[in-house]
Amino acid sequence: MTLDAITLSVIQAALQQVCDEMDLAFSRAAFSPVIAEANDRSDGVYSAVDGSLIAQGQGGLPVFVGVMQYSTRTIIEMIAAGRCLPPEPGDTYIVNDPYLGGTHLMDVRFARPVYRAGTLFCWLSNTGHWPDIGGAVPGGFSASATSVEQEGLRLPPVKLFKKGELDPEIYAIITSNIRVADQRIGDIKAQAAALSIGEERLFAILDRYGDDTVLAAIEELRRRAAQQMRANIARIADGTYRSKAFVDSDGVVDAPLTIALSVEKAGDTLTFDFSGSSPPCQGPMNSVLATTLSSVYLAMRHIFPDVPISAGAFEPLIVKRPEGTFLDAKYPRPVSGCAAEVSQRIAESVFAAMVQALPDEVTAAPAGSSGNFALGGHDPARGRDFVMYQISGGGYGGNAGHDGLTNGCSTIGISKSPPVEVMEQAFPVLYRRYALREGSGGAGKHRGGFGLHYDVELLRGEARASFVMDHGRFGPQGALGGSDGMVNSVTVWRDGKAHVPLHLSKEQDIPLKAGDRVEVGTPGGGGYGDPATRDRAAVRRDVDMGYYTEDQARALFGGA
Amino acid sequence: MNENNRSGSVVAGIDVGGTFTDLILIDGKAGRVHIAKTPTTPDNQAYGVVAALADTGHPVDAIDLIVHGTTTTTNAVLERRLAKTGMITTRGFRDIIELGRRTRPQPYGMTGTFVPVIPRDLRLEVSERVLASGEVRTPLDEAEVREAVGALKAAGCESLVIHFLHAYANPSHERRAAEIARKTWPNDHITMGHALLSEAREFERGVTASVNASVRPILERYVGRLREELGARGYARDFLIMNGNGGMISARFVTEEAAKTVMSGPASGVIAAAYTGKRAGFPNLVTYDMGGTSTDVALIRNAEPAVSNETEIEYAMPIHVPMVDVHTVGAGGGSIARVDAAGLIQVGPQSAGAMPGPICYRRGGSEPTITDANLVLGRLAPRKLLAVANPVTVDDVRAVFAEKIGKPTGLDGVAAAGAVLRLGNLKMAGAIRMVSVSRGHDPRDFALFAFGGAGPLHATALARELGLPKVLVPARPGITNALGCVVADLRHDFVNTLNLPVAALDEARVTEVLERQRADGEALIAKEAVASTEVRYLHSADMQFVGQTHILNVRLPSTKVTRAELQALFAKAYFGRFKVSLPEIRASLVNLNTSVIGVRPEVDLSRLIDPAGRASTLEGALNERRPVWFDGTWIETLVYAREKLPLDAIIEGPAILEQMDATTVIEPGDRVTGDADGNLIVEVGR
Secondary structure: OOHHHHHHHHHHHHHHHHHHHHHHHHHHHHHOOOHOOOOEEEEEEEEEOOOOOOEEEEOOHHHHHHHHHHHHHHHHHHHHHOOOOOOOOOOOEEEEEOOOOOOOOOEEEEEEEEEOOOOOEEEEEEEEOHHHHHHHOOOOOOOOOOOOHOOOOOOOEEEEEEOOOOOOHHHHHHHHHOOOHHHHHHHHHHHHHHHHHHHHHHHHHHHHHHHHHHOOOOOOOOHHHHHHHHHOOOHOOOEEEEEEEOOOOOOOOOOOOEEEEEEEEEEEEOOOOOOOOOOOOOOOOOOOOHHHHHHHHHHHHHOOOOOOHHHHHHEEEEOOOOOOOOOOOOOOOOOOOHHHHHHHHHHHHHHHHOOOOOOOOOOOOOOOOOEEEEEEEEEEEEEEEEEEEOOOOOEEOOOOOOOOOEEOOOOOOOOOOOOOOHHHHHHOEEEEEEEEEEOOOOOOOOOOOOEEEEEEEEOOOOEEEEEEEEOOOOOOHHHEEOOOOOOOOOEEEEEOEEEOOOOOOOOEEEEEEOOOOOEEEEEEEEEEEOOHHHHHHHHHHHOOOOOOHHHHHHHHOOOO | OOOOOOOEEEEEEEEEOOOOOEEEEEEEOOOOOEEEEOOOOOOHHHHHHHHHHHHHHHHHHOOOOEEEEHHHHHHHHHOOOOOEEEEEEOOOOOOOOHHOOOOOOOOOOOOOOOOOOOHHHEEEOOOOEEEEEEEEEEEEOOHHHHHHHHHHHHOOOOOOEOOOOOOOOOOHHHHHHHHHHHHHHHOOOEEEHHHHHHOOOOHHHHHHHHHHHHHHHHHHHHHHHHHHHHOOOOOOOOOEOOOOOOOEEEEHHHHHHHHHHOOOOHHHHHHHHHHHHHHHHHEEEEEEEOOOOOOOEEEOOEEEEEEEEOOOOOOOOOEOHHHEOEEEEEEOOOEEEEOOOOOOEEEEEEEEOOOOOHHHHHHOOOOOHHHHHHHHHOOOOOHOOOOOOOOOHHHHHHHHHHHHHHHHHHOOHHHHHHHHHHHHHHHHHHHHHHHHHHHHHHHOEEEEEEEEOOOHHHHHHHHHOOOOOEEOOOHHHHHHHHHHHHOEEEEEEEEEEEEEEHHHOOOOHHHHHHHHHHHHHHHHHHHHHOOOEEEEEEEEEEEEEOOOOOOOEEEEEEOOOHHHHHHHHHHHHHHHHOOOOOOOOOOOEEEEEEEEEEOOOOOOOOOOOOOHHHHOOOHHEEEEEEEEEOOOOEEEEEEEEEEHHHHHHHHEOOOEEEOOEEEEOOOOEEEEEEEOOOOOOEEEOO
């Protein structure tokens, strides 16, 4: 069937709309603030044949770009191999196994087969970050786990809904293994309801344009998305672009992990080769293959935001399987840090290579950390335990057009950080400071944006502080002569004495008592271009605003 | 002022938009309606206002009441033409309004910038600290306050914000600091953070207060200039200004809470829609106001516009005061069409805006837009384009479509324009769906209310796409915002945060809060110079399930409500929205709200189109026949003068209805009837 440009464009927009409506429905109805407020979720449509991505919501969390096509493909393969019950109309599978096309255990995927006239037409799938999935620490980010079993409950693909009905037995197993289980029913219903809304909207499209036309359009759109990505790639000069990025440590062994990337541009493809990166690590900073691939895709999407997310767009991006490295973790390697931190270092390596190839379009490195700080303890005034999470932004990289943004969101996220007033209402803490981190932006013709400087005191009782951050050892890279942004810093003040985590950005269960404080400085963005060429009036203004001291400005930017 | 009956008095509504200043004057004494559209005068909007008044020929001193919607504050914020403003804040927190909540302007792309409304060197810190409980941890250092006030005065600040952490829980430090500042501050432009918005979230409250402070002097000067201009023409009475909540307030009081006038224009359009719809028997509406660069969409249920406390007027610029919940969709007549590298046609998000505008405006635009497509397809008559001195020919525009859209896709110029229109409608419908019917409403219960210059051009196609059975096109689509000024009521909104599980609520306390809100509103309404026929009260609760972050607004029947009733009302509303029932989980009450509305006398809309100008037969209203492109073919289509249509006319689509400020397209299969107020009601064919 040949399709005209009008029909194709119309069906493309309509499929996108299906995914966007699923995203909206999921967030609006979800309980977990991680999903409802932070939009840590994503929804998409996937091929019935091989699970490849047909369309994905534009409001989904960037780190999920492409991920669900791997879990959907795994489900299809496991059904074919008889390792998974065959699908029936109304079924919804649940899966969170990182090694079966996932991220970390907290990202729970639902997949629903969609039927037309008794035949499987496609899959709808979504992922939501659950606030807890069991395991050693609340929330799942154990900085010192050495195997996946310590990280929580691992679910292979099983049918959570059978013919539309929630399976009470599987539900009971799940809720018996996670914390604050009573609220999860709200998220489960919201996650399933989003798929139902997607199904309803998809049927309306199929009824209107015809199943065969839509199928033919999906094929053609895939081909054309590849063509669009190829057209973007073709603008790059042939050659090999190399970069490195470093993870401070794996949380267990105090040594940096190296991501070594070479990107070869030949014709209209880019080949990403991570061989030479560090071997698998003991701690939770391993990445599973699906997350590594997705990190490359999301970085490229930040560079070419106009190419719609689909399997076709990924075709010209060839990622060699990084076997034998920590970017292709196998069972039972712990992986909780892959989605939040390692993915951002992978993206950083892509930015650092591509800024050489496309200097006008790519920025110097952004802060690139989710800044996870967890504080768990007992509040004697309220007579109950609490777990508080603080996520933070940092500076973005300078770029050809302007200085980097201050306190931007993590590269892989789109979520807002919580207000200080809300934190102080909910937890026995007092923020002494929540400020722009002066001097943190990397110098450059266009400097990096500034990180955040906060200082929080435990008001009563006792608690334990845990950190999963990064960039404590190496700042976000400057580009084209720009300087690196300031490194992340964590200082725990106990009895007035400073304690710096051994791994700088990661440590678990540091005991605190009332009056003790945690002080964090998040990274500034990398600078872009030679600092000596920065407009002098801009340097002056930065000093007037107190962004840098006079001395810092002289040292970083030269001149009077 | 002695004006108890608008039907017997002379009321003028004036809306200043980006391009035009619109005026509608209803002369209840003479039974006449005057309409004027004059160019907006950006440097001093007052000139455009008096020009519009002069245009009516009605003596200004014989007008009983002038109600005014203004974009003065909106423009000041968007263009950052703000009064120099200083902030005094809690030590350790001066960067709150610059840091925001760790966001970026778009989900993909690591670029973009943000400029805070108050620069860092004008944000000074003083020692003081209140805890979340309201308890004082560090007393206010008054000497530091005096020093900071002096420094900001010396820096040339004209307006001052005092924004302390947890001031919503205990405002005593903010009040004391303001008291100190007042002793030496040269004017009364002092904004306390808790005064506008008494709820937690320091970034949102701080930005709201900062915006308010930065636009106060600007609004005050504008109101002063307008008062002077009107006074010089013999109008000595008080006049009213539209607030973003859809209610009006005396120009004497408006500046103190100047931030509330942001979104004044869009709010008045929605108010007019609600009023018109109620009279026409359409209490449930999706309003659709399509302009050049963007489209405003709002939801009206039971003749009441949805109100939101969480408007964001641009990236990282939240104004958290109750405002009519208007969603802006980034697609308008100026949205540009192109063919991407995949060979697919895309419409928007780039826009030609007002400058250079669509090609057919002949201001240098060279990219094909939705407006240009309407022209090529015969939907828009070249002679009807407003503000166009010398349009390019339809042939020229068609050639651009053939070249830029047709060539890469194998279409001719007309088919290319047809494709652009279809895709533009699809994308707009998608965006409208996301902010209206996707939120749990059944589209069959709603009608589409189309206004603005371009709304009625696309309305029937969009209604079909959205599954809305009817379209309502008001008598004067192009001056709907001005009409909103005429028909609006007086209105004051109150919000108090409780944040307690329903089970732990003290029912007497709920009643007490609601009744105090009610009394505060009555006192404010009594201060206004214009009379109300009655005072109405809307009570509601913002609720959620314990553990959830999103809130749902639940209407309360009275100030006396039991815990069981609250739980039941919420469960019902939640199921209605999400089709999920969660008996397992407890509900909690976040805010209690009251709106106190001073209802103004009814306005007669039946003369918006002069009945004397109506023809006795359909033929009498016929302008011309011309070929119009509908769904792939040219159809010879009857084009009528809207103002001349007989009141009882029935028109079967296709047809085009033209009037001074708008063109309405009736698609094949649609059927149009009229009503006594001059509205068109289109039954959308399937």
